[in-house]
Amino acid sequence: MSTPKILILGAGYGGLLTTLQLQKKLNYNEAEITLVNKHNYHYITTWLHEPAAGTAPADHARVGLDQIIDMNKINFVKDTVQSIQPEERTVTLESGDVLSYDYLVIGLGSDPETFGIEGLKEYAFSIRSINAVRQIREHIEYMFAKYKNEPHRTDYLTFVVGGAGFTGIEFSGELADRVPELCEEFDVDPSLVKIYNIEAAPTALPGFDPELVSYAVDVLTKKGVEFLIGTAIKQCTPDGVLLADGQEIKSKTVVWAAGVRGNSIVEKSGFEVMRGRVKVDEYLRAPGYDNVFVVGDCALIFNDEGRPYPPTAQIAVQEGEALGDNLAALIRGEVMMPFKPALQGSLASLGRGEGIGMVGSKKLFGTSAALMKKASDLRYLYKIGGVGLALKKVRL
Amino acid sequence: MSTPKILILGAGYGGLLTTLQLQKKLNYNEAEITLVNKHNYHYITTWLHEPAAGTAPADHARVGLDQIIDMNKINFVKDTVQSIQPEERTVTLESGDVLSYDYLVIGLGSDPETFGIEGLKEYAFSIRSINAVRQIREHIEYMFAKYKNEPHRTDYLTFVVGGAGFTGIEFSGELADRVPELCEEFDVDPSLVKIYNIEAAPTALPGFDPELVSYAVDVLTKKGVEFLIGTAIKQCTPDGVLLADGQEIKSKTVVWAAGVRGNSIVEKSGFEVMRGRVKVDEYLRAPGYDNVFVVGDCALIFNDEGRPYPPTAQIAVQEGEALGDNLAALIRGEVMMPFKPALQGSLASLGRGEGIGMVGSKKLFGTSAALMKKASDLRYLYKIGGVGLALKKVRL
Incomplete structure (x- = not known):
């Protein structure tokens, strides 16, 4: 046998x-x-919104497979x-x-999942891999740099996030945290930068507890995210997005995170x-x-x-x-x-030190949610790579 | 009166x-x-090749005018x-x-000075201001990021520097120093990256001492720069450059530094x-x-x-x-x-710790030229902003 x-x-x-x-x-x-x-690495998909926004290095969200797999027991084929x-x-x-x-x-x-929306595949980014998020980060920085050489092009400073599910919300929060740094680095007036989060469903974070949803929307709104909820994107073009109500948002950066x-x-x-x-x-x-x-x-x-x-x-x-x-x-x-x-529950980060979550029937807000998320990240790293990996990766 | x-x-x-x-x-x-x-700052033009390549932050090459000008004596109008x-x-x-x-x-x-070469104004970058060099740096990084998502596009990894005068040589050296970092950051095989330095004159650094020129060309060649000397650029296009001999170099990054x-x-x-x-x-x-x-x-x-x-x-x-x-x-x-x-002489950097120069009738090579250049930078900073500025800016 x-x-x-x-x-x-x-x-x-x-x-x-x-x-x-x-x-x-x-x-x-x-x-x-x-x-x-x-690739010869595993990446932590639930962290990718950070390197995509540029708030953490891309390397942080991946682990070399040779660090966690016993290559004597497993044949690895790249x-x-x-x-x-x-x-x-x-x-x-x-x-x-x-x-x-x-x-x-x-x-x-x-x-x-582009739901057949025209132009998304061609013109929108998506937060789906280390390679993809490095491109998103560089694209965002490039837009700031280009704006300074073509100051009439405010569309370079407009960012559209399609979808207010977990990924869309987490990325919006992270990007909002990054904007002040980018403005500082490129001498850009922060009031010129716009982040739109557009969601077709009648609420952000559909299916999530309404009190947590409203907390999340509040936190992100204060950070400068503008929500267009119950608003469908009809088409994505090289110049931005067309909404179902006929409105056009001019933007060179559309990140599709709607599933x-x-x-x-x-x-x-x-x-x-x-x-x-x-x-x-x-x-x-x-x-x-x-x-x-x-x-x-x-x-x-x-x-x-x-x-x-x-x-x-x-x-x-x-x-x-x-x-x-x-x-x-x-x-x-x-x-x-x-x-x-x-x-076991779900936790979403809302940028630095902020989050929301549901653990069992308990609602978590703010820093306690953010801490709980760190704990859960730590547990995952410990599971795949032991104490060493957990200590190396978790940023407190 | x-x-x-x-x-x-x-x-x-x-x-x-x-x-x-x-x-x-x-x-x-x-x-x-x-x-x-x-701008409300002065920039040190002779340093701009560093932030352009990304080997130093853009901020390093500028000084706020309010730090060096007595605003009680001088009316400043931005x-x-x-x-x-x-x-x-x-x-x-x-x-x-x-x-x-x-x-x-x-x-x-x-x-x-584009010498009437078609397409240069439209498609080439030039190392001319803080805004311009931040864009060059971001553009270069973006090319690496894009390449990882379209691995057949090796033109993303080809960089053309037009001109082997001081700026062209200094930028080529700096870019060659940056490439290994970029390859590491974006998981790119360094052998795929090409830097061409193209000069129409029959020698690099025309008018400079031949022994120093040959030293400079050697150092940069070892760092990976390919020189095309005595080669005129006929046209710059969105896809690269056409040379006078009919050859085409496909590149998304042409930096014009020829005067x-x-x-x-x-x-x-x-x-x-x-x-x-x-x-x-x-x-x-x-x-x-x-x-x-x-x-x-x-x-x-x-x-x-x-x-x-x-x-x-x-x-x-x-x-x-x-x-x-x-x-x-x-x-x-x-x-x-x-x-x-x-x-008083002239000094050119050739990337990290390397340089050439002529001070009086004395030729300088390698680290002594690089050190001499630091000394001269120090002297300039001292002149415009005193000891404080000199200490703040010079990186040893």
């Missing part, structure tokens, strides 16, 4: 935690585990997945290499999807394939009321851990355990 | 030193002195000169204000110019006007062999000091002294 091959696609929250759990549970030679990832052939049990990479597997874990993350869909590779590979996500069973298996598992933003699971869980880091981490356990069980001929998310 | 009005246009080397010398020489109420400048009417003895500013004068000092600096001409306002105001510069007499007076003086890059003076002195900071400083003395003399009914530049 040959050693079973486990192939894990993507080192985001889901794929990484699956890998780490397998690394912990299995002995050498129980399985041949291969992790494929575009390559980009091009397609999956589930019938052949193979995966094709950009390099042309074809990998075969007995068990596949799809953790390929998300694409921005994600599953990575398009999954759909292209023939899996049945809803908004790019595969509706998995209680063992995170893709319909029709006993040996294909999906985690993170590519996986769709429903709560007891039949509503889909949102794609969050918290759930991806739980999925990865559960799947690692179940794959270890499978390989040893043991029984798999059904997975169910255990929501 | 009313107090004579001295109006000084520009706080570059020439205008600033005229102002400071008058401030030192004249008592309160001997003259009404007004200094007009676009405005941009639009035109001079020498017959009416007035100057019109961008704000619409019209200032009258008894004595005028034109120290309006330079415009880039300057006098500020176009001078010619537009009716003064007779050669390459924008007014041929002044031995008292730095414009032909036909006893009360109009020209200093710095707008002034053209000839050496004993009938060759024009190049527009340098060194000569501008000497002109400013001499003119300050002469204006004080004029106001007191004393005799003016004819001005003649006293060349």
Whole structure:
């Protein structure tokens, strides 16, 4: 009997935690585990709004895979997945290499959900990777520098954030914190800088506790963010955005943060999807394939009321851990355990020292929310890289 | 008899030193002195290659005018000169204000000399002001960030410096020093980055000692600069440069550093110019006007062999000091002294800890040239702002 091959696609929250759990549970030679990832690092997606705004270095939001993975137990392949052939049990990479597997874990993350809005794909940025956020940061700085050489172009100083969900809110707060620094560096009058947060839903942070929402909106408004709530973006152009009410906002920087869909590779590979996500069973298996598992933003699971869980880091981490356990069980001929998310609450930062959150049924505001978020970040870092990583990364 | 009005246009080397010398020489109420400048700071043009490459902060290369000028003695007007009417003895500013004068000092600096090369004005950067160099720095960083999101676009990583005179050489060296930092920050393979220095003359640093030139070219070549000497740029396009030999270099960053001409306002105001510069007499007076003086890059003076002195900071400083003395003399009914530049040598930096120079008949190489340049910078800062400024600014 040959050693079973486990192939894990993507080192985001889901794929990484699956890998780490397998690394912990299995002995050498129980399985041949291969992790494929575009980069040789894992990035902490929930922190990306900071380097995007330039309030933290990009390096801060990533961890070298060699620091957390035991390369003696795991084969690491730095390559980009091009397609999956589930019938052949193979995966094709950009390099042309074809990998075969007995068990596949799809953790390929998300694409921005543009809801068919014209021009977004072409002209808007999105906070989706280390490479993307470095470009956003540099683009913002470049706009300040350009403005000083073309002082009639106030559109260079207008920033549009599309979406007032978690990412949109966190990025708006961070950008508002960065603006005074940029104004100082480039000799720009702060009153000329505009940050618009535009949300189509009738409220910011839809689905969140109204008292927390109103606190968040207050804090950000005081920092200089202008909210246009209940306002849909109709089109994004090279010159800004057109709103459904006919208004135009002239801006050279539109950051789209209004949601994600599953990575398009999954759909292209023939899996049945809803908004790019595969509706998995209680063992995170893709319909029709006993040996294909999906985690993170590519996986769709429903709560007891039949509503889909949102794609969050918290759930991806739980999925990865559960799947690692179940794959270890499978390989040893043991029984798999059904997975169910255990929501621990949610926390959003609102820039320096400010936040909101819900932990259990408790509402948190201001510094206590910000501190709680640090604690939760610390816990995640400890989970993936031990005390050393936690101490190295958390900024107090 | 009313107090004579001295109006000084520009706080570059020439205008600033005229102002400071008058401030030192004249008592309160001997003259009404007004200094007009676009910014409320003076910048050290010979340092601008550093913030342009990003090896030093832009702030480092400027000094607030309120730190060095006695605002009780000097009226400072932050405005941009639009035109001079020498017959009416007035100057019109961008704000619409019209200032009258008894004595005028034109120290309006330079415009880039593009030699009629098509596209340079539109598509090339030039190292000419704090605003310009901040844009160059941000543009360079942005190119690295963009490349990581469009990895087929190696033209983003190609940098063209037009001109191997002092500015072109100094900027090339500084940029070569910055590249490893940028590669580290943006995860870019350094072998993909190209810096071309293109010079139409048959040698780099035309007119400079051949041994020093060859040392400079060697140092920069080792740092990764590729020289194309005796190669004219025919055209600059949004995609790069076309060379006279038909070759095209694809690049999104062309920095033009091949010389300057006098500020176009001078010619537009009716003064007779050669390459924008007014041929002044031995008292730095414009032909036909006893009360109009020209200093710095707008002034053209000839050496004993009938060759024009190049527009340098060194000569501008000497002109400013001499003119300050002469204006004080004029106001007191004393005799003016004819001005003649006293060349003390020239020093060029070649990036960190490297340089070349000629002091008297002595050639300097490497660290001794770099140190000598620091000493000369120190002397200038001491001259304009005393010990305090010198200590604050010089980086050892």
